[in-house]
Amino acid sequence: MAKEKLLLLDGNSLAYRAFFALPPLTNDSGIHTNATYGFTTMLQKILEEERPTQMLVAFDAGKTTFRHESYGEYKGGRQKTPPELSEQFPYIRKLIDAYNIKRYELDLYEADDIIGTLAKQAEANESEVIIVSGDKDLTQLATDNVTVYITRKGITDIEKYTPAHIEDKYGLTPAQIIDMKGLMGDASDNIPGVPGVGEKTAIKLLKEYGSVEALYEAIGGMKASKMKEKLVANEESAHLSKKLATIFTEAPIEVTLDELAYAGPNEDALLTVWQELGFKSLIEKSDMQSTAQEQEEIQLNIVNDITAAMLKDTLALHVELENEHYHSCAMLGIAITDGVDAKYIPVDVALKSDAFKAWLEDETKKKYIVDSKATQAILARYDIKLAGVAFDLLLASYIVNPAISGDDVATLAKEFGYTNVQPNEVIYGKGAKWTVPEEDVLADHVSRKAIAVWHLQPVVEKKLQDNEQYDLYHDLELPLAEILGAMEIAGISVNVETLKQMGQALLEKLSVIEQTIYELAGEEFNINSPKQLGVILFDKLGLPVLKKTKTGYSTAADVLEKLQSEHDVVKHILDYRQLAKLQSTYIEGLTKEVHAEDSKVHTRFQQALTATGRLSSTDPNLQNIPIRLEEGRKIRQAFVPSKEGWVLFAADYSQIELRVLAHMCQDPVLVEAFKEGMDIHTRTAMDVFGVANPDEVTANMRRTAKAVNFGIIYGISDYGLSQNLDIPRKKAAEFIASYLQSFPGVQGYMENIVADAKREGFVTTILNRRRYLPEINSSNFNLRSFAERTAMNAPIQGSAADIIKKAMIDMDARLQKEGLQAKLLLQVHDELIFEAPVEEIEILERIVPEVMESAIELTVPLKVDYSHGHSWYDAK
DNA sequence: ATGCTCACG
DNA sequence: ACGTACGTGAGCATT
16 A cells, blocks of 8 residues: 555644734635635645645644643633634635545644644554644654644745754754753743743753753752752743643544545535635636636637728737747737727738738837737837837736736736636646647637737726826836837847857866865765755765755855865865856856847846836846956956947946935935035945044945945845844944934935835835835734835835936937937846947947936936946946 | 756846 | 845756
8 A cells, every 4th residue: 555644734823824924815705814815825835745645634622621720821811813813714614624624623632632643643554744833842743754844934934844853953852842842931822931941041951961850850960050040949830831832642532544535625615615715816826717717708800811991090919929038939820909809810911911010010000019028029020110009018017016927918917807818828738738729719819818908908007097107107118118129129249259268268167176176075976966065065074054044054155155264175166156157157058048140149128027116137137247256257258249340338327226215315414425426335434433534434344334335225134234244243233223323314214114115005116116015014023024124125226227217218319319320238227238339439428427317316416437348348 | 846056236 | 032135037956
């Protein structure tokens, strides 16, 4: 018989966890759903990952348990279960039933005891057992066959406690967890323990004595101390606490293991509960949606001949593509609609119609499109210059809420309550199963997309108007899409030969370093594998473990840097890492992206992706080409102008984010510093360190001040700063306090922006871009803190993005007005890269800074630095 | 598919 | 006490 795998869930604990981890969601009928939703997602994930053969969810029974007999105050002083949670328990039971999972509760016993008892029985049967709970007490049950999963931060993130993990984490055996509880107590269960003994002390004592009993036997020999006094005075409490914390594994349960067989959910029942609770995303994700998503009939003609009458003044247009790589992929089909009926135009029919091409290029013929940039780019490959874009669903949705994910029309449409279009996955399948369907199915799908766009245009534009974001969408993002399209289509030339030579040199260097590492390590292994590297460094060579990841030892650069003095191999590994990154990502990866026809790379700028309003760049990412280290920076020598006699011209904003901050907070010292053109990090150092004269600021003071400035932009935390500067957290906290005292305007801004976010649920940028922060009022400290830091950072990063986007639009207009050949090629968050005939450099040096600096007027000046050269490397 | 690491602003 | 800097994308190893 195949080995059984038993999954035991602590129902109460997980429901509580889910309730407090998630914001207070409600469904359409006003029922709270955060606990049910969290519980469901956790369950889905664990079912998917573990595929158990047996399952049970245990619940606590009534108020009193056998523990109350020995200790009346057990779980005393607990806050009453919030009513918002109580109302969800019936649904959780319903959900469990719909999954066909056994649930069980037993009078006088807690869920822990049921779980402990069953785990023990199953282990005797040689089953594999997994226990899932939010309560670390359960870890005492871990054995070689029983793993305890404890949720951490949220509910789907799980820490797996095996005996080895417990040894690693606490230096204790699972059984000693009970002793630990006995000594330190547990406030949430009102278990007293020994006052004054916390986790650290408890572990120390247990490492020395082994158990509570052994400790008290040996206590006579312990040298006199405050701690000894406390231990002696509370001996009884320690023994009682240990008893209370001990999970009872002999509970008189009436279920047997054979009753726990799990064979999957009752899909109909589950779907019904999900619908009742309003779990739309889960319904959509599951395979059960076919029953859920009824599609209405549409009017559709497949046309073989395009007539003038079809090409109206305003139409929704959808060009369906094979995949997202619109610079290289094929078109699958085209649809147009005026909302009444749809016309599906096969690609070959469209391409041979001059009337259709003329319509596409006619500025006065208005088009409503999902993704105008993709459409512009694909048509450009057939020498068609798309004009007259009057609506872009992707951009409009993104401005309404940048968190709206995905570029699939169905996903976007659903956000606005329109469901009469299927997700791509349903039509094409995904992964290896992807196929283009029969023409009638394809025609229907593509037409539905066009119809969706037509219907959504007024809906989404209205929403933009209501939010006072129409201008941002219409005057900034929409024209920017066309400019980005032109940049992508233009591409940037890459000298493949240069890359190839660099690659050769790198390979030689790498193989030398590789051999050195093997020699120093005493064996060959895969240096690229953090797992294997960890074994070599920390097990074999015995280096101290300073940081761990979820899955093992951390071998990140900041850790290795601290280990350099411990062993010679570390330095070589750092070198290897640096060069290997260059080789794989920037030599090999980039080379693969160069188009053979024109020797250029054509990135795609994602305009509707980031949470803050920034762009991102893919295939290849041209926004993370190395610059900080010289070896990497040389990669930029391969980026060259596309024509003889041309050069690359680069212009970047100096300190744009800090200037934005100065503008928004109006702190007098910060504003003054920028107005006077001071070095801002030096100025900050003067204030933080209380130095009156810039000359007295040392390099180290400036470096610290710079880190503090970054911290301010990111939403400061003492821990973050301490990590960055590798200083004690206390020291970091002092720097921050000193900063905020010197710049009270900044402090006020930070406080206000967080308060605004808590009230409104979102923060905004200079041009009224929004970022919603649903977790800002969470009772979960981590979620809330993250949202608070985001509230501080998003307006700064987002406003900087607004500014450079506006500058790109102004710059495009200016280049046209001046009749220049210069072309904008790239944007890298705070810099613009052009190529131009060398004769135009003089004029660019005048107009580029002028346009960029006046893109949006702030109360502090914007400053732009610029340079040019025969490669991107030389434009420095 | 996911986690780790590392490249950029 | 909690457990962290903000925003991205790509390659590799591993499951």
